[in-house]
Amino acid sequence: MARTQGSHSDITGPRIRQAALRLFARHGYAAVSMRKIAGEVGVQAGALYNYTPDKQSLLFRLMRDHMQDLLSAYGEQKQTGDPQDALRRFVGFHIRFHLQRPDEVFIAYMELRNLTPENFAEIEDLRRKYEDGLEAILREGQRAGIFAVADTKIATLAVIAMLNGVMTWYRAGGRLSLDEVEAVYWDMVRKAMTA
Amino acid sequence: MARTQGSHSDITGPRIRQAALRLFARHGYAAVSMRKIAGEVGVQAGALYNYTPDKQSLLFRLMRDHMQDLLSAYGEQKQTGDPQDALRRFVGFHIRFHLQRPDEVFIAYMELRNLTPENFAEIEDLRRKYEDGLEAILREGQRAGIFAVADTKIATLAVIAMLNGVMTWYRAGGRLSLDEVEAVYWDMVRKAMTA
DNA sequence: GTCTATATATCGATAGAC
DNA sequence: GTCTATCGATATATAGAC
Numbered sequence: 001m002a003r004t005q006g007s008h009s010d011i012t013g014p015r016i017r018q019a020a021l022r023l024f025a026r027h028g029y030a031a032v033s034m035r036k037i038a039g040e041v042g043v044q045a046g047a048l049y050n051y052t053p054d055k056q057s058l059l060f061r062l063m064r065d066h067m068q069d070l071l072s073a074y075g076e077q078k079q080t081g082d083p084q085d086a087l088r089r090f091v092g093f094h095i096r097f098h099l100q101r102p103d104e105v106f107i108a109y110m111e112l113r114n115l116t117p118e119n120f121a122e123i124e125d126l127r128r129k130y131e132d133g134l135e136a137i138l139r140e141g142q143r144a145g146i147f148a149v150a151d152t153k154i155a156t157l158a159v160i161a162m163l164n165g166v167m168t169w170y171r172a173g174g175r176l177s178l179d180e181v182e183a184v185y186w187d188m189v190r191k192a193m194t195a
Numbered sequence: 196m197a198r199t200q201g202s203h204s205d206i207t208g209p210r211i212r213q214a215a216l217r218l219f220a221r222h223g224y225a226a227v228s229m230r231k232i233a234g235e236v237g238v239q240a241g242a243l244y245n246y247t248p249d250k251q252s253l254l255f256r257l258m259r260d261h262m263q264d265l266l267s268a269y270g271e272q273k274q275t276g277d278p279q280d281a282l283r284r285f286v287g288f289h290i291r292f293h294l295q296r297p298d299e300v301f302i303a304y305m306e307l308r309n310l311t312p313e314n315f316a317e318i319e320d321l322r323r324k325y326e327d328g329l330e331a332i333l334r335e336g337q338r339a340g341i342f343a344v345a346d347t348k349i350a351t352l353a354v355i356a357m358l359n360g361v362m363t364w365y366r367a368g369g370r371l372s373l374d375e376v377e378a379v380y381w382d383m384v385r386k387a388m389t390a
Numbered sequence: 391g392t393c394t395a396t397a398t399a400t401c402g403a404t405a406g407a408c
Numbered sequence: 409g410t411c412t413a414t415c416g417a418t419a420t421a422t423a424g425a426c
Binding site: 033034035045046049054055 | 400401402403404405
């Protein structure tokens with residue numbers, strides 16, 4: 001029962017978000033028009049406004065959902081009292097979670113400046129919450145004498161920046177398996193943090 | 196002798212590049228119009244086309260000049276036979292060079308996708324040349340038994356990614372001096388690479 | 391070399407028919 | 409809920425006067 005016109009609220013919404021995600025990641029928010037997104041979905045531009053009040057909200061919700069997924073998934077990780085083990089788990093979690101969502105990750109880092117000030121503040125708040133998780137591990141290890149970094153906040157940002165670098169080069173089916181990539185980065189992070 | 200019209204070829208060209216650099220870094224290439232750039236300079240939009248064939252060339256030349264400056268400045272660094280010392284110098288050079296050019300650095304990383312395929316390839320070639328400089332240091336240290344990394348190419352990208360993280364938080368006059376920042380990162384890089 | 395004016399195209403968002 | 413049509417603004421780039 002193919003239709004060229006009619007009601008599709010159940011599927012059109014997710015397809016709009018999916019198309020916007022893909023196009024924003026490829027070409028950037030400012031370079032993607034609502035018409036382009038609509039064309040990808042197979043509707044006219046006007047139909048998009050049944051699902052989003054405007055283009056800005058479309059971007060913001062993609063980023064907010066991503067950050068909330070990140071925090072939620074990290075919260076479900078098994079906790080451990082051993083800082084070294086906790087750091088190892090963090091490295092593995094961070095690499096695997098982000099490699100599974102390249103478009104979301106790309107947008108979350110590249111499109112911050114296209115958010116309104118209010119939306120920007122909310123995304124930054126979520127990002128800081130995630131970073132705080134790692135810093136707590138480093139502080140605990142520091143206290144226990146396992147880690148030795150000059151500044152836990154800088155070390156937190158340094159570890160995350162290093163791990164994010166994986167996204168720029170890793171491709172599934174490449175020279176290294178995911179387990180090997182994780183092991184290589186864990187080796188560097190462990191040595192950099194350890195006393 | 197103020198004039199509202201006339202010939203200013205000596206100064207208009209640099210001012211256009213300066214304005215484009217600033218605006219592209221703040222708002223992104225796609226979000227900045229030629230009229231905005233012209234307004235910043237104090238001329239009409241049509242006058243810009245006496246200095247650039249189009250908007251794309253304006254972006255490309257900013258990025259190419261930056262990458263060539265980077266390679267040129269790094270080439271002038273004093274070379275040393277000791278890999279550990281060479282790595283220490285690289286960390287210091289990279290941090291200081293990039294912190295002095297935040298707008299250029301931002302554009303070089305954020306606007307790659309707005310380059311034509313030919314221009315993209317040329318910028319990527321320059322970037323790879325710079326990365327090769329660091330990898331040569333790591334390989335030499337690896338050969339000498341000073342460094343112990345699983346993969347020199349990944350380690351190269353990891354070190355650069357970690358150092359680039361400085362650009363996201365460092366502000367002059369902040370809690371740490373530039374010397375202290377350099378020392379903190381050198382400590383982490385040294386430990387991560389060393390056997 | 392810069393100006394004004396304009397060609398041509400596209401943008402985000404809205405209105406009203408179905 | 410999606411369509412067609414459109415408003416008003418803005419885009420890159422060019423032409424011709426000075």
